[in-house]
Amino acid sequence: MSDTLDDRIAAERQRAETYRLLAALFQPPDAGGMDGLEATTDADVSIAVGRLREAVPDRDSLKLDHAGLFVGPFDLLAPPYESVYVDDETRVMTEATERVRTEYREAGVDIDLDEPADHVAAELEFTYLLVATEVEALDAGAFEAAERCLERQYEFLSAHLGRWISELAENMREHADTAFYSALADEARSFVEADGRRLAERLERLDSTDDDLVAVLEGGENR
Amino acid sequence: MSSESESLDAELETTTLDGEGVDLSMVIDLQRCTGCGACNIGCAQENNLQEGMAYSSRIIETNGEFPNVSYEYTPTLCNQCDDAPCAEGCPTSALHKGKGGITMHDHETCIGCKSCMINCPYDEIHLNEEDPHPTWESEEATIESGTASARAVKDRAGVDDDVDAPAYYNPNREVSETEHPTRYKGIVEKCNFCVHRLERDELPRCVEECPCEARIFGDRNDPDSTVNEVLAKYNPDVLKADEGTEPSVNYVRDYNGGSYERGTGEPGLGD
Amino acid sequence: MSQHDTTDDDDTDLWIGRRDVMKAGAVGAVAAGLGSSLTSLTPLAQAEDGRTDLVEHTGDWRPSTCAGCTSWCAAQVLVDDETDRVLRTRGHEDSRIHGTNDCPRQDLGIQQLYDPDRITQPMRRTNPEKGRDVDPEFEPISWEEAIGEIADRIMELRENGEPETFMVTRGRYTYLRPILYSYLPQIIGSPNNISHSAICAEAEKFGPMYTEGEWSYRQYDVQQSRYVLAWGADPISANRQVSHYSNEFGDLLDRATVAVVEPRLSSTATKSDEWLPVEPGHDGALASAMAHVILRDGLWNREFVGEFEDGENRFVPGERVDPETFEESENSRGVIEWWNEELYDKEPEWAADEAGVPAEQIERVATGFAEAGPNAISWLGGGPCMQVRGSYTAMAIHALNGLVGSVGNRGGTLYAPSTGVEDLPAPDEYVDEVAEAGLDHEKIDQRGRLEFPALKDGESGGGVVTNNAADGILDEDPNEIEVLISYWNNFAFSNPESQRWEEALAEIPFHATIETHASETAWFADVVLPATHHQFERWGQLRSTGAGYRTINLHTPVMADDPDDPEDVLENGRLWDVKTDETEIPYLLAEALADRGFENLLAFFETEYPDPESGRSLREEIPGDDFESRELRAQAFSRNALKLRTRPIWDPDYRENEFDWPGGEEFDDWVEFRERGIWHTDEWEYRHRWPSEGGEFDTDTGVFEFDGETLRNALEGHAERHDTDVDTVLDVCNYQGRVDDPDAPDAFVPHYEEPYDMGDEDDYPFNFVDYKDRLNREGRSANTPWAQEFNDVNPGDEPGKDLAKINPRDADRLGIEDGDEISIRSPVGEIESTAKLWEGVRPGTVAKTWGQGHWAYGRVASDEFGDEARGGSNNVVIGAEYDRLSGSSVFYGDVRVDIETR
Structure with a gap:
């Protein structure tokens, strides 16, 4: 049983790492995310890091593309803010932003970028934290707590990150100059959406069957 | 006192920030307003404002010729516009629409570019050209060893050196991990409907302070709110309606209440 | 679904209970553990419910009283419990007079308390x-x-x-x-x-004294009134219960007509139905003319005044009345005397000429006032009576209340119920x-x-x-x-x-x-x-009057935790x-x-x-x-x-x-009382002083007097003391009234006297109109920054400035422009000021707010402490004259000045 549990935990850890890496890759290239990419193996995460590594161009092109997509100063080609997709496409710092920030603060963290709280990197990192907390709970044998973590992750994805990741990805694919950001769009979208679906299935199963958490976590391995 | 204060208190219970789709609005009943300025002083004290930074202010107009003179006092504040030009034009989104429809200002993101001041048609945004309350730094006594000094008062009141505020400053204003009772040089500031009070289920200071109970505050999306009741009863006006900013601050009735038909409470010709 | 018990005790603290895990404790702790590997988020220190970074200051609202003016509003002062600082002040929530509503001046007290210019030791x-x-x-x-x-x-x-x-x-x-x-x-x-x-306003007391026998200020039952006729009184701006009247004023406008007699457009006048811009010193003419109209048109209150025995109104302009034809009510006496000695020829057209107010406005206001009676108030302020001959004007204005029966009555002029102090x-x-x-x-x-x-x-x-x-x-x-x-x-x-x-x-x-x-x-x-400082640092007792009550309210040393402990008070209860x-x-x-x-x-x-x-x-x-x-x-x-x-x-x-x-209210022990800090009388009983209801007025005759009988006794007493007669007294005291002179007003009935000019009209062509700053705390608020910054609450004034307001027509004639530096000169002194052209000023007058002109007091009140004044003090140009019958100083009506650019 504990072997299975260990496997499950490892799989969850992989989920967590995936979110973390994605968060880092949406940041400006100089922020250190690219180093993370270098250090990650396929086994660590649930996305195709190899593909991403291959798609990385020279530094300058990368920076330029990142800026054009996500930073501006004027028209953002792929605005990385939830508010734009959920509230008003011309507005940042909306109620959606406030709601997300409230979620962070209620959980005991806060945005640490010079950006609105609903920046994609922050939302990805927050999800990472939620999964990392789940992992700790599993490690400690606190399964009820771990279940709650799963619920929390699902709530966050369905209320926030999951709602707009595909539109963001579409903008990225349409406007990216480099293959890297196109690839990132693909990987991010498919991972997040799949993860969301999987969470929904797990929670449904926990709710309607007698299966315990360990059993439900099956199927979380690398796809 | 009128039963207004009771209904305002009841209003508090239904007006919270956290509800989705809360649209906060203020109505100023000009017939009740006596132009006393208690709101201005209360706001200055609540927000630790120095001279010249009044969020709550006034437009005063005298018209006509003696003896047919009219004088009108109109209380003003940030209109928390639904379509806020200040927020739209803010390059860092320091100014942004937040909870309850309040135009919020994150002073840590503000770069002091003053675009908002240009964009605001109501002149309700103020720039800190220096760190506030410089007079409260003074160690000079008007009479040596006889009167106090600003520094001495702060010491006696137990107020830290690094607090750029008077000895009577309000500690509950805009508090974060370390207290920030005032803003600082290089950034702007403006009325935020006392969001720090709303979060504690208290009405904005000007609303509570008005001895004439001329300010009504609440949620427009709540059909039962007093705000909606008042707006339905009278013909509301906003300032500079043609600017299209959709202010959340409305005015009803007339400062010159004398134009009313007595005993009916109904508007006369002026409304 | 079987639940698994937690097994690892070391780590289970974070996981207690389903809900707890989502408290910041868990996620925040995890975040903290991850530290530098986070790039977008950061853990909050000690986050509990996401709002703990809001340092919640709490405090007590402690009772005291504001003495910024003699409204003497009961107050509550918020003392921050962490630092014992005074943060706020508001009206006392238990006060039936005003509740938490307080006028703006109460807050200025805080800037006074913490004023760096306060003296800290002897x-x-x-x-x-x-x-x-x-x-x-x-x-x-x-x-x-x-x-x-x-x-x-x-x-x-x-x-x-x-x-x-x-x-x-x-x-x-x-x-x-x-x-x-x-x-x-x-x-x-x-x-x-x-x-x-x-x-202060002593002459105001003369009116009610020599009509109904009460030497004191009044309260006004605005909640029940249908007409308010204010004479120089500015209830939303100045004494004597600004908080209450300001709170009521919006409603009052709905149910009543408000008329203001005042040379300048005062705060109350800006919101009233009628502004009677009387020429300074001529208020008495209006009062007599209005009384004339009321009697002429049969609008007086029969129950309080009486009636002609055959019901025929003999108050005909220009004709005296045979007293035998009139049956006085048991509540009053002397209305016929008043008519015969004064009112019979005081027609509105005459008053219009004297006082500069249109005759038809006088008619309309008098009629409206009387028709609203007895729920009508003739509100006597200091303006018409703090004049050399003001005592008689005070009587006339207050006597109007007698004519309409509003004395001590619903919607009228009241006093204070008795208090329980020893x-x-x-x-x-x-x-x-x-x-x-x-x-x-x-x-x-x-x-x-x-x-x-x-x-x-x-x-x-x-x-x-x-x-x-x-x-x-x-x-x-x-x-x-x-x-x-x-x-x-x-x-x-x-x-x-x-x-x-x-x-x-x-x-x-x-x-x-x-x-x-x-x-x-x-x-x-x-x-x-x-x-x-009275509002915050001492024991004391004051009283407030309004809404039919009088309260006894305490000053308490609010910064001390146990104000009964002398040591606590000496150490903590005061700043210096x-x-x-x-x-x-x-x-x-x-x-x-x-x-x-x-x-x-x-x-x-x-x-x-x-x-x-x-x-x-x-x-x-x-x-x-x-x-x-x-x-x-x-x-x-x-x-x-x-x-x-x-x-x-x-x-x-x-x-x-x-x-x-x-x-009145009853308390069971000292601590209970001083913790609340306020006590109420019973409510005023309408008409309880009316003889027809079994009561009595405090005049020498026991009834309300229109003929000045009690004044006669007082004047004769004074004359006797000096071995002379009443005419000599009045002459020496600069009054025109005489006892038996057909060419002079009667010495005892309320009557009009021409203004006594303090200065020759040719040399000093302007009337000086003084009035107190709306943010004035009896001369003490000029050193508070808020009072200077917001002083445009005085109609016509501008923030931080001390302006002499002049009608644009006069300014034009004199070649004075807006903002010009001018000097204001009277027979006794001269001050410098800045001109403001404003239509709310009667031509021929200069209106200037009282309160500036300090050359000491502090850094804000003066331009240079001990050296240069900030603005000009009105008292430098107002001569030392008196309304000698009351002993009052003169501030209004008769002060003459000249103005010119510097």
């Missing part, structure tokens, strides 16, 4: 010279030294057998005032206790022979002399003539003043022709002043004793080494005098002022002869005095057995 003058341009060169001294110096001086006076050369002047007080103001001078042996009342123990047994001899002298303000009838309560010389004390001092008539203790006043600024006070104060050999700031008065003092004027200082003085061999004052306090609860005397409570013990006793004395004063309210035994309890 000071002594080292420069022997005294003068406006002379720096006193104050040095700090201890309380012990300061009190000792005063005691030395008093001893000297008594030893020389001239205790009458001792003087006390009073300004802002509480009802503990007898201790310093009455009993201390009495025991020392001086009759020279001089109050400020005559520079007189403080009096010192009669402690007055020795030296003192008796001293007391038997004339007062320094010369009240009661032929030229100063000051007929308070019907008595010759019964009232104070404040401003004249300066002349008494300067002329050493009746005697010199050698030692002065002044408290909470600034006579060198607040009296008309204030320059005389500067001279007078410079003459006094020893002057000790008790105030919070180094005012213009302190500038001339020898010893400055810093005072507690300051003391209470009326109690602590007299006590310390009593000890110092006893040290020097004069024990009466101390014996009086020790014997008569025990703690009524414990029965312990001061010395029993706090023994010890060192100065610190004395200071503690002085504070205990303050508390005891207040407990004794309010005893019927909080001591059931005393209330039932030793006091004639009038009714």
Whole structure:
């Protein structure tokens, strides 16, 4: 049983790492995310890091593309803010932003970028934290707590990150100059959406069957 | 006192920030307003404002010729516009629409570019050209060893050196991990409907302070709110309606209440 | 689904309970553990529910009272519990008069409390010279030294057998005032206790006194009124219950007509139905004309006034009436006399010519007022009566209430129901022979002399003539003043022709002043004793009147946790080494005098002022002869005095057995009362003074008088005292009324007198219209930044400026433009000001807000402390004249000035 549990935990850890890496890759290239990419193996995460590594161009092109997509100063080609997709496409710092920030603060963290709280990197990192907390709970044998973590992750994805990741990805694919950001769009979208679906299935199963958490976590391995 | 204060208190219970789709609005009943300025002083004290930074202010107009003179006092504040030009034009989104429809200002993101001041048609945004309350730094006594000094008062009141505020400053204003009772040089500031009070289920200071109970505050999306009741009863006006900013601050009735038909409470010709 | 118990105890703390895991504890802890590997988020320190970074300051709302004006609103002060700082002040929530509503001036008190210019400890003058341009060169001294110096001086006076050369002047007080103001001078042996009342609005009291027998201010039942006719009164701006009337005003406009008689567009006038821009000094003409209209058109109240026996109205313009044809009501007398002697020919057209108000407006207002009767108020303010001949105007204006029957009636003019406070123990047994001899002298303000009838309560010389004390001092008539203790006043600024006070104060050999700031008065003092701030730092008792009630409200030392503990109060209850004027200082003085061999004052306090609860005397409570013990006793004395004063309210035994309890709220013990800090009378009973309802008015005749019968008695009494006749009295006092002169107004009925010009009309073509700043706290708020920043609450004024408002037509004629620097000159003085062209000013007048012009007080009030004034003080151009029948100083109506660009 504990072997299975260990496997499950490892799989969850992989989920967590995936979110973390994605968060880092949406940041400006100089922020250190690219180093993370270098250090990650396929086994660590649930996305195709190899593909991403291959798609990385020279530094300058990368920076330029990142800026054009996500930073501006004027028209953002792929605005990385939830508010734009959920509230008003011309507005940042909306109620959606406030709601997300409230979620962070209620959980005991806060945005640490010079950006609105609903920046994609922050939302990805927050999800990472939620999964990392789940992992700790599993490690400690606190399964009820771990279940709650799963619920929390699902709530966050369905209320926030999951709602707009595909539109963001579409903008990225349409406007990216480099293959890297196109690839990132693909990987991010498919991972997040799949993860969301999987969470929904797990929670449904926990709710309607007698299966315990360990059993439900099956199927979380690398796809 | 009128039963207004009771209904305002009841209003508090239904007006919270956290509800989705809360649209906060203020109505100023000009017939009740006596132009006393208690709101201005209360706001200055609540927000630790120095001279010249009044969020709550006034437009005063005298018209006509003696003896047919009219004088009108109109209380003003940030209109928390639904379509806020200040927020739209803010390059860092320091100014942004937040909870309850309040135009919020994150002073840590503000770069002091003053675009908002240009964009605001109501002149309700103020720039800190220096760190506030410089007079409260003074160690000079008007009479040596006889009167106090600003520094001495702060010491006696137990107020830290690094607090750029008077000895009577309000500690509950805009508090974060370390207290920030005032803003600082290089950034702007403006009325935020006392969001720090709303979060504690208290009405904005000007609303509570008005001895004439001329300010009504609440949620427009709540059909039962007093705000909606008042707006339905009278013909509301906003300032500079043609600017299209959709202010959340409305005015009803007339400062010159004398134009009313007595005993009916109904508007006369002026409304 | 089987639940798994948690197994690993070490890590389970984070995981207790389903809900807890989502508290910041878990996620935040995880985040904290991850530290630098996070790139977008950061853990919050100690986050609990996401809002713990809001440092929640809480505090207590503690009771006190605002004394910014004599509305004396009961208040509550918010004291922050972490730092004991005063953060806010508001109206007292339990007050039935105003609740938490307070006018803007209450908040200014906070800037006063924390004013850097407050005096922090006693000071002594080292420069022997005294003068406006002379720096006193104050040095700090201890309380012990300061009190000792005063005691030395008093001893000297008594030893020389001239205790009458001792003087006390009073300004802002509480009802503990007898201790310093009455009993201390009495025991020392001086009759020279001089109050400020005559520079307040004393002439206002003359009206109700000589019609219904009540020498006091009124409250107005606006909640039930249908017409408010305000004469120089500005209830949303100034005395006497601004919080209440401001709160009611919006509703009042819905149910009533409001008309304002005022030369300038006052705050109340800006919102009223009618503005009657009367020519200054001519209010009496309007009052007579309105009374004329009311009688002419048969609009008087039959029940209160009476009726013609055959029902036919004989009040025909120009015709006198046979008194036999009229049956007076049992409630009043003399309306026929009033008509015959004054009103019969005072038609609106005549008044229009005299007073500059259109005849049809006079008709309309008089008619509307009377038709709304008895729910109609003729509201007497200071404007029409603080004039040389103002007493008669006061009578006329108040008599209008009699005509419509609103006296003490629903929607009319009321007084205060009786209160349950006890007189403080009096010192009669402690007055020795030296003192008796001293007391038997004339007062320094010369009240009661032929030229100063000051007929308070019907008595010759019964009232104070404040401003004249300066002349008494300067002329050493009746005697010199050698030692002065002044408290909470600034006579060198607040009296008309204030320059005389500067001279007078410079003459006094020893002057000790008790105030919070180094005012213009302190500038001339020898010893400055810093005072507690009344709103926050002391025990005291005041009262507030409105909405049919009177409240007794306390000042309490709000910054102390246990205000009953003298030590707590001395240490925490005040910002500086300051003391209470009326109690602590007299006590310390009593000890110092006893040290020097004069024990009466101390014996009086020790014997008569025990703690009524414990029965312990001061010395029993706090023994010890060192100065610190004395200071503690002085504070205990303050508390005891207040407990004794309010005893019927909080001591059931005393209330039932030793006091004639009038009714009102009842408390069971002292702590219960002082924690609430406010007590209410029963509600005013409408008409309870009406003889027809079994009551009585306090006039000599027992009824409401339209014929001035009680005034006749008072005037005759005064004339007799001086072996002369009433006509001589009136002549000497500058009135036009005479007893039996067909070419003069009647001396006794309410009547119009032409204004007495203070200055030749040709040399001084303008009438000066003074009025008090809406943010004025009795002359003390000019040093608060808020009062300067927001002073455009005075209609026509602009922030931070001291403007002389002129009608644009006059300005045009004189070639004066907006913003021009001008000088305003009267026969007695000159000030500099800035011109503002404003339509709310009657042509031929200059309107200027009173309150600026300080050259001392502090850094904000003055342009340069001790040197240059900020703005101009109105009192420099207002001459020292009096409405001698009441003793009031003149501020309005008759002051003439000239203006020109500088």
